[in-house]
Amino acid sequence: MRLSRYFLPVLRDVPKEAEIVSHRLMLRAGMIRQQASGLYSWLPLGYKVLMKVQKIIEEEQNRSGAIQLLMPTIQSADLWRESGRYDAYGKEMLRIEDRHEREFLYGPTNEEMITDIFRAYVKSYKDLPLNLYHIQWKFRDEVRPRFGTMRSREFLMKDAYSFDLSQEDAVKAYERMFVAYMRTYARMGLTAIPMRADTGPIGGDLSHEWIVLADTGESAVFCDRRLLDKPIPGPDTDFRGDLRPIFEDWTSLYAATEEMVDMAEYEAAVPEEFRVSARGIEVGHIFYFGTKYSEPMKATVTGPDGKEITVHMGSYGIGPTRLVPALIEAFHDDAGIIWPVSVAPFEAVLINLKAGDAACDAACDKLCAELEAAGIDMLYDDRDQGAGAKFTTADLIGIPYQIILGPRGLAAGEAEIKHRKTGERETLPIADAVARLKGLIEPQRKTDI
RNA sequence: CGGAGUAUAGCGCAGCCUGGUAGCGCACCUGCUUCGGGAGCAGGGGGUCGCGUGUUCGAAUCACGCUACUCCGACCA
Numbered sequence: 001m002r003l004s005r006y007f008l009p010v011l012r013d014v015p016k017e018a019e020i021v022s023h024r025l026m027l028r029a030g031m032i033r034q035q036a037s038g039l040y041s042w043l044p045l046g047y048k049v050l051m052k053v054q055k056i057i058e059e060e061q062n063r064s065g066a067i068q069l070l071m072p073t074i075q076s077a078d079l080w081r082e083s084g085r086y087d088a089y090g091k092e093m094l095r096i097e098d099r100h101e102r103e104f105l106y107g108p109t110n111e112e113m114i115t116d117i118f119r120a121y122v123k124s125y126k127d128l129p130l131n132l133y134h135i136q137w138k139f140r141d142e143v144r145p146r147f148g149t150m151r152s153r154e155f156l157m158k159d160a161y162s163f164d165l166s167q168e169d170a171v172k173a174y175e176r177m178f179v180a181y182m183r184t185y186a187r188m189g190l191t192a193i194p195m196r197a198d199t200g201p202i203g204g205d206l207s208h209e210w211i212v213l214a215d216t217g218e219s220a221v222f223c224d225r226r227l228l229d230k231p232i233p234g235p236d237t238d239f240r241g242d243l244r245p246i247f248e249d250w251t252s253l254y255a256a257t258e259e260m261v262d263m264a265e266y267e268a269a270v271p272e273e274f275r276v277s278a279r280g281i282e283v284g285h286i287f288y289f290g291t292k293y294s295e296p297m298k299a300t301v302t303g304p305d306g307k308e309i310t311v312h313m314g315s316y317g318i319g320p321t322r323l324v325p326a327l328i329e330a331f332h333d334d335a336g337i338i339w340p341v342s343v344a345p346f347e348a349v350l351i352n353l354k355a356g357d358a359a360c361d362a363a364c365d366k367l368c369a370e371l372e373a374a375g376i377d378m379l380y381d382d383r384d385q386g387a388g389a390k391f392t393t394a395d396l397i398g399i400p401y402q403i404i405l406g407p408r409g410l411a412a413g414e415a416e417i418k419h420r421k422t423g424e425r426e427t428l429p430i431a432d433a434v435a436r437l438k439g440l441i442e443p444q445r446k447t448d449i
Numbered sequence: 450c451g452g453a454g455u456a457u458a459g460c461g462c463a464g465c466c467u468g469g470u471a472g473c474g475c476a477c478c479u480g481c482u483u484c485g486g487g488a489g490c491a492g493g494g495g496g497u498c499g500c501g502u503g504u505u506c507g508a509a510u511c512a513c514g515c516u517a518c519u520c521c522g523a524c525c526a
Binding site for chain 2: 009011012013014015016017018019034036037092108109138140142143144146151155156157158159209218282283284285317318319320321322323351353354355356357384385386387388389390391392393395404406407408409416
């Protein structure tokens with residue numbers, strides 16, 4: 001992608017409304033634009049990151065056996081009356097009336113709708129277990145939206161729903177999602193710690209949320225330091241097998257958010273040298289809630305003995321529009337964002353130091369074409385601007401590798417690679433640049449960690 | 450929902466107290482010179498001063514009302 005032809009409205013000054021670093025950087029890097037309180041447009045660079053995050057989520061959901069579909073944003077009030085949540089949900093739910101004065105709502109979540117789909121088609125125990133998910137915009141009319149897309153009113157959420165014959169089976173479904181979540185965050189380069197959580201208005205009695213440690217996080221958390229370097233289950237994990245040992249391994253060490261923490265229990269469970277008391281950002285939340293929805297909504301299947309069985313359900317949420325700022329909170333420095341390769345909007349940026357110079361343009365055009373042909377997601381800064389402006393932009397938007405070529409290097413037959421994360425620079429023959437960048441980038445794509 | 454605050458060009462701000470017809474930096478456009486860490490010079494374009502009502506000969510400026518947005522607290526992917 002040639003930057004001169006791209007749409008990247010970077011800001012020199014920080015808009016005054018932005019308080020936390022991720023919000024500031026998303027605005028400065030031209031990733032988002034606020035349209036109203038808690039409502040954002042995703043500009044091309046931001047959207048590209050959002051889609052990379054979404055793709056990783058999809059791949060790991062699919063790997064775990066969940067099946068993707070898509071439900072609408074607008075839902076009928078009648079469905080929510082069946083579960084009793086139409087009245088229970090309160091003002092956070094955006095209620096809408098259509099031209100016929102029928103009542104609708106902009107979905108804050110989809111338990112009712114997925115249960116409706118399930119009960120319409122699934123009649124036999126032989127069709128279980130089943131886990132259906134979608135990635136769709138949600139709306140919750142937050143009292144106080146803030147921190148950019150971290151807490152917006154309209155947000156994208158991956159929500160999965162599991163259906164099982166018994167509590168025992170439902171817990172297995174819960175464990176599959178648990179492992180899928182561990183892998184999802186790891187592929188984005190994030191260290192996210194599963195913590196026992198309050199079940200909130202969704203209800204239920206088994207719940208974990210994943211927390212990324214960050215000073216700007218909204219919740220206080222207490223956990224065992226040994227959770228931070230625990231190895232993540234690999235790509236060969238058998239999701240049809242017994243995941244109990246992995247689940248127990250991860251949940252054996254103490255970790256809880258402020259709503260759930262019992263300080264005496266925490267101090268008893270965690271030796272002092274391993275205690276971590278910090279702030280964190282919630283990036284995912286999973287629940288087992290039994291028959292809370294299947295019971296009132298009559299989601300049943302016929303069992304082997306011919307009797308009706310009310311299914312046990314769980315729901316599993318990750319917010320991609322929150323993960324993007326969470327990633328920035330985790331990965332940035334004074335100069336800007338530092339994307340992990342797996343979610344970077346571009347994997348490398350080619351900086352033409354003297355755009356307009358015929359020889360330099362020709363060499364850069366050729367190198368860029370070769371890098372693209374090698375499968376690298378490239379941004380090509382071909383703008384007619386000073387070198388400083390280009391370096392500043394590249395640093396700000398956080399592209400993992402900068403490959404720098406100018407008249408001086410061209411005369412020597414050399415290009416330079418700058419590693420955004422470490423600041424390290426290496427000079428190498430132009431002819432070696434493609435192989436070198438490929439070698440650096442490919443292992444970091446984490447497509448099969 | 451309680452408390453505090455802001456609203457003037459795309460962004461950041463000054464002007465308001467003490468009313469006299471709007472300014473600075475960046476960005477943008479043109480030309481020339483530049484080109485390894487946000488280049489220089491010269492010229493240029495762009496504003497219903499959030500909205501409404503009032504006071505006044507005259508309102509960005511004073512008064513009243515409204516709206517939007519932000520921050521702090523109670524709630525949440």
